Amino acid sequence: MENKTNKVREPLFHITKRSNNAMKPAAAWGVRIAAVVVALILCGVVTVLLTGENPFKVYETMIDGAFGSERKIWALAQNTAVLLCISLAVTPAFKMKFWNIGAEGQVLMGGLATAACMILLGNKLPPILFYPVMIIASVAAGAIWGLIPAFFKAQWNTNETLFTLMMNYIAIQIVSYFCYIWSVPKGSGHIGIINSASQMGWFPKIGGQSYLCNILIVLVLTVFMFIYFKYSKHGYEISVVGESENTARYIGINVKKVILRTMLLSGAVCGIAGLILVSGTDHTITRDTAGGRGFTAIMVSWLAHFDPIYMIITSLLIAFLEKGAGQISTNFGLNDSFSEILTGIIIFFIIGSEFFINYEIKFREKEAKK
Amino acid sequence: MVVQIIQRAVMQGIPLLFGSTGEILTEKAGNLNLGTAGVMYVGGISGVIGAFLYEQSVEVLNPALAIIIPVLACLLGSLIMGLIYSFLTVSLRANQNVTGLALTTFGVGFGNFFGGSLIKITGLDVPSITLTRTSLCFQKSLPFASKLGWFGDVFLSYSFLAYVAVAIAIICTIYFNRTRSGLKLRAVGENPATADAAGINVEKYKYLSICLGSMIAGLGGLYYVMDYACGIWSNDAFGDRGWLAIAIVIFAIWRPNLSIVGSILFGGLFIVHNYIPGLTFASQELIKMTPYVVTIIVLIVISMLRKREFQPPESLGLSYFREDR
Numbered sequence: 001m002e003n004k005t006n007k008v009r010e011p012l013f014h015i016t017k018r019s020n021n022a023m024k025p026a027a028a029w030g031v032r033i034a035a036v037v038v039a040l041i042l043c044g045v046v047t048v049l050l051t052g053e054n055p056f057k058v059y060e061t062m063i064d065g066a067f068g069s070e071r072k073i074w075a076l077a078q079n080t081a082v083l084l085c086i087s088l089a090v091t092p093a094f095k096m097k098f099w100n101i102g103a104e105g106q107v108l109m110g111g112l113a114t115a116a117c118m119i120l121l122g123n124k125l126p127p128i129l130f131y132p133v134m135i136i137a138s139v140a141a142g143a144i145w146g147l148i149p150a151f152f153k154a155q156w157n158t159n160e161t162l163f164t165l166m167m168n169y170i171a172i173q174i175v176s177y178f179c180y181i182w183s184v185p186k187g188s189g190h191i192g193i194i195n196s197a198s199q200m201g202w203f204p205k206i207g208g209q210s211y212l213c214n215i216l217i218v219l220v221l222t223v224f225m226f227i228y229f230k231y232s233k234h235g236y237e238i239s240v241v242g243e244s245e246n247t248a249r250y251i252g253i254n255v256k257k258v259i260l261r262t263m264l265l266s267g268a269v270c271g272i273a274g275l276i277l278v279s280g281t282d283h284t285i286t287r288d289t290a291g292g293r294g295f296t297a298i299m300v301s302w303l304a305h306f307d308p309i310y311m312i313i314t315s316l317l318i319a320f321l322e323k324g325a326g327q328i329s330t331n332f333g334l335n336d337s338f339s340e341i342l343t344g345i346i347i348f349f350i351i352g353s354e355f356f357i358n359y360e361i362k363f364r365e366k367e368a369k370k
Numbered sequence: 371m372v373v374q375i376i377q378r379a380v381m382q383g384i385p386l387l388f389g390s391t392g393e394i395l396t397e398k399a400g401n402l403n404l405g406t407a408g409v410m411y412v413g414g415i416s417g418v419i420g421a422f423l424y425e426q427s428v429e430v431l432n433p434a435l436a437i438i439i440p441v442l443a444c445l446l447g448s449l450i451m452g453l454i455y456s457f458l459t460v461s462l463r464a465n466q467n468v469t470g471l472a473l474t475t476f477g478v479g480f481g482n483f484f485g486g487s488l489i490k491i492t493g494l495d496v497p498s499i500t501l502t503r504t505s506l507c508f509q510k511s512l513p514f515a516s517k518l519g520w521f522g523d524v525f526l527s528y529s530f531l532a533y534v535a536v537a538i539a540i541i542c543t544i545y546f547n548r549t550r551s552g553l554k555l556r557a558v559g560e561n562p563a564t565a566d567a568a569g570i571n572v573e574k575y576k577y578l579s580i581c582l583g584s585m586i587a588g589l590g591g592l593y594y595v596m597d598y599a600c601g602i603w604s605n606d607a608f609g610d611r612g613w614l615a616i617a618i619v620i621f622a623i624w625r626p627n628l629s630i631v632g633s634i635l636f637g638g639l640f641i642v643h644n645y646i647p648g649l650t651f652a653s654q655e656l657i658k659m660t661p662y663v664v665t666i667i668v669l670i671v672i673s674m675l676r677k678r679e680f681q682p683p684e685s686l687g688l689s690y691f692r693e694d695r
Contacts, residue, residue, distance in 0.1 A: 017693060050491060099467055099687075101404070158673035159682060161402065161467065162620055166662045166669070169610060173659035180652035189651060295471045302468045335486025335605070340479020347472040348454065355462035359691075 013363045028357045035353030039346040051332045058328065065327020066320045078211040079319040081218040082276060086297035087311050088225045089269035092262045095306050096242045102149065102164025104294025105171030106142045106267045110274025112175050113141035115285040118194045118201035119182055134201055138275040139268045145171065146267020154256040176287045193283050203280035214280040226308040238262055299347050318343060373523045375645055380528060381598055383637025387535045388590030389615025390622065390629045391542055396583035397619060398546065399576045400559035400685040401459055404470025406587050407612025408477020409451045413588020414595045415481040416447025418603050419488060421504040426494055436507040440592060448588025451477060452581035460576045463689040482605040505601025531593045538586055542626040555579055559683035562690035572690055617665040623672060623680050636661045
């Protein structure tokens, strides 16, 4: 792009940052919504090319897949809740510019602790003692898994992106290990539904809905996170450290402490997500329990500009795409990875649209008039 | 048996070597491409699509074409992935981690989707994507290798792509350390503002190194399908190798020549559980953890040593905007 313009004396256009005349929030959301719409149209075109169906049928199928029946709506809400929970978990770290891409592993460790409690203690402790133990264990497991990279980051400035990434695969292998240890039948490598008879350690059904408990937990978490970021001293410290570590140190914030505390929180919320997945949803654990959500959550959080309330919308969008594209693949006999392609396209567009919000393109003609 | 272990380790290591060399080239320009896993999937499936269409269209394969078509398809596919990533991160200055992860989601989805639906989309009447004929063309090794005993088995028994991988890694080392252009590229990765002030075209260097890096990484996917998996594509079989390639970049402290050793070592760690007698399935899973643990240890050690030449490129992960001061 730059190459072509280099030959002319004055470039065709140049780019400036909108620091002084920042785009109004409404206009910025307009750009984002436009990007999603363009992306959805492109997704439609891709689907039509692959399936040969008429485009409106395609969108109809997607909506049907996500909202088609009561059961589908509950499944959509459940997926949104889990994704939202993990997105909330990674957000405090990102606000601090700590790239925690290890949510996958932290969720798995939380889930593993839940499963361990259900298997080992499920029939030994009375419920009133058992549930608190299970919850504390899973939160602690996630928190410890998040704290390890944070410790090295605070102490020796070890690259956290790569560290947390590697911790994911260690967690996956540990889970596989326990899948063999606890497998039913022995040696199959699958744990199967835990405590299916006693339902010990399962989240209770509220009003006959098995997912409602999960959704309520996540909603409470969302409100908590919103307040934590906006009105607490911790939240303020996180954003100062994220803006500039030097400034933070200058005004007397203990940066190391903030890093450790924030990752402890991030890991703990991931642990809750693991608890929700194992105790409230699957009632079992496999190495795919987190299912790549740890990575998707990073995009969800980033797309929402780290705002917990917007995150409800972005996680709903991703969950909708997943369900909608899943329906397309079932109806047209395509592979169910189709949703990942659509998600990818939409995220590319939203990522790209941020440029037009933060930067301004000034063309040569306009400059000449001035 | 030792010879066999080494052979298997090299076979496992070559895709990692392609991936890590490509990633090093990208990271030297200051861009952390977490999309390498996706790029390798796309490289693999593009090659498969090319080979599949070619195999279906002719009766007798022309060995040269059977190699050239998949390689070109693979390069094209991974080039497009590289272009998406560099357009978003270099031209539009998007966040590299988010873009990379989106690229992985997209790439893995693309690979699995076409792997699962290629037959249905093309409407051809075949039961599965089995490219044994193409794979045989890829797997041809030197005819006299088997006559040289263990020496031939260890060093000469691989197919041409394996040697291409090693050659690319060596060329990259020479390029970084011995050429002016390589010096400029490293300057871009260390401090783009300084490089820009010195008259280096930062965007051009970033674009070129990301795109070339993606194409190299994509070949890793192709090698995996055509050589290692004997031309049979199965979804998710490629697994986490893309992430392992990123791990090797750290292990090799951003040096392609060390990445040759690192890839073969990691490849060995990947299969070593098959050769240790008396392992249960459970403990095999724990042994598979070692590459990642080793990477973390290396990461911690280099950060403790604080030696300048062991560090990642200074501006790794940051986008460059000339007017930012």
